[in-house]
Amino acid sequence: MSALSFLIPGLGQLLTGARLLGAQYLVAALLIWPLALSALRSGAPETRLLAVLALLALHVGAALTALSGERARQGAEAAAQAQDTYRRWSTLVAGVFAVLVLDLLLRWIVGLPNWEQARRNFLFFLIGRFRSADYAEERWRLWGFALVGGGFFLTWLLSRLRVRVGWPPAVLGFLAGSWMLWPTVVPEVRIGGLALSLILALLGLLLSLPFGLFFGMGRVSTLPLLRTVSTLYIELFRGLPFITVIFWFFIFVPYVLGEGTQFWAVILALSLFTGAYVAEIVRAGIRALPRGQDEAARALGLSGTQTMTGVILPQALRNMIPPLVGQFISLFKDTSLVSIIGLIELAGAARITGNRVVSATFEIYLTVALLYFVFAYLLSTVARGLEAPQAGRVARAANPETTV
Numbered sequence: 001m002s003a004l005s006f007l008i009p010g011l012g013q014l015l016t017g018a019r020l021l022g023a024q025y026l027v028a029a030l031l032i033w034p035l036a037l038s039a040l041r042s043g044a045p046e047t048r049l050l051a052v053l054a055l056l057a058l059h060v061g062a063a064l065t066a067l068s069g070e071r072a073r074q075g076a077e078a079a080a081q082a083q084d085t086y087r088r089w090s091t092l093v094a095g096v097f098a099v100l101v102l103d104l105l106l107r108w109i110v111g112l113p114n115w116e117q118a119r120r121n122f123l124f125f126l127i128g129r130f131r132s133a134d135y136a137e138e139r140w141r142l143w144g145f146a147l148v149g150g151g152f153f154l155t156w157l158l159s160r161l162r163v164r165v166g167w168p169p170a171v172l173g174f175l176a177g178s179w180m181l182w183p184t185v186v187p188e189v190r191i192g193g194l195a196l197s198l199i200l201a202l203l204g205l206l207l208s209l210p211f212g213l214f215f216g217m218g219r220v221s222t223l224p225l226l227r228t229v230s231t232l233y234i235e236l237f238r239g240l241p242f243i244t245v246i247f248w249f250f251i252f253v254p255y256v257l258g259e260g261t262q263f264w265a266v267i268l269a270l271s272l273f274t275g276a277y278v279a280e281i282v283r284a285g286i287r288a289l290p291r292g293q294d295e296a297a298r299a300l301g302l303s304g305t306q307t308m309t310g311v312i313l314p315q316a317l318r319n320m321i322p323p324l325v326g327q328f329i330s331l332f333k334d335t336s337l338v339s340i341i342g343l344i345e346l347a348g349a350a351r352i353t354g355n356r357v358v359s360a361t362f363e364i365y366l367t368v369a370l371l372y373f374v375f376a377y378l379l380s381t382v383a384r385g386l387e388a389p390q391a392g393r394v395a396r397a398a399n400p401e402t403t404v
Contacts, residue, residue, distance in 0.1 A: 035100060036051035058097075128195070128349055152173065200345065206271070339351060345369065
């Protein structure tokens with residue numbers, strides 16, 4: 001029976017009663033065979049080799065899995081070996097298939113004819129209208145991004161070195177970078193592209209923190225009025241799509257502040273919308289602490305406000321750093337919606353270029369997607385780096401006998 005799976009992957013499993021495994025290998029064969037035949041007919045030599053390896057791995061894996069499945073009936077040890085065989089070969093088949101698909105995809109992408117248009121407009125994707133010669137004398141202000149990033153990097157490095165007061169570099173870097181970049185957005189938004197997306201995301205997150213802290217603490221407050229108002233704010237903004245919030249403030253803010261205030265409308269929309277999610281992060285961070293912390297502080301005679309600001313919140317903030325970085329990633333991607341009110345951030349720059357250069361639409365949007373992915377992946381790496389020390393603290397707290 002197992003030999004049948006070598007000829008038709010999955011047939012042996014189906015005949016011996018292993019319907020799930022048989023169906024999995026049949027689906028894999030339906031996916032791999034058309035791609036492999038296409039690669040064998042017209043692919044490069046290395047692509048043909050990958051196609052042959054994919055087919056060989058599929059058929060040999062199906063046959064060996066069927067054979068081990070037959071032997072699994074002999075006992076528990078044989079069943080465990082059958083599971084190991086299935087896992088190994090399934091991983092091998094999936095890996096070779098993924099490499100084959102990636103090879104074909106990369107060859108198709110590299111072979112596209114209009115990459116020159118994406119390269120020619122790449123600077124526009126990064127800084128928008130700021131690439132114009134009219135702003136050449138002000139491009140030195142872009143070093144503000146390096147100051148902000150360098151300040152946060154030094155703070156992270158000092159935290160890894162266990163320096164207790166490591167926040168001054170981040171604060172100084174942010175202030176100096178903001179001083180350099182502020183004239184590019186006020187009184188008129190002259191910068192664009194990826195740079196504007198980063199400015200909007202950073203300002204949106206920083207201004208959302210006061211909203212998040214206030215309403216997050218209000219959500220767990222014992223005051224009924226404050227708890228009700230906080231709950232209404234959080235549920236309202238979490239229940240609305242961001243594009244609706246942008247339109248709200250795009251209509252409301254110019255009515256109050258006058259025309260030419262699209263930037264402030266976006267900042268206010270980002271801050272209030274993200275503040276609702278930050279408030280839930282704050283609430284979760286507070287609820288994650290043991291109730292004994294609050295009881296011990298009350299036993300020492302501290303008031304409710306003193307307990308929250310001096311005992312509970314400092315501990316909760318450490319737990320909130322990784323999810324806040326994750327929220328910053330989400331906020332960075334949400335800035336792609338602000339082009340609907342005239343700001344030319346990264347997605348807006350891609351839309352303008354794609355409308356102008358119709359022949360290179362795919363290449364343009366793929367370039368922009370890669371820029372989003374690179375920065376989102378870098379921020380995800382930062383989040384994982386921040387989670388590692390926190391996980392170590394939790395492990396040491398759970399096993400105090402292991403600490404030195």
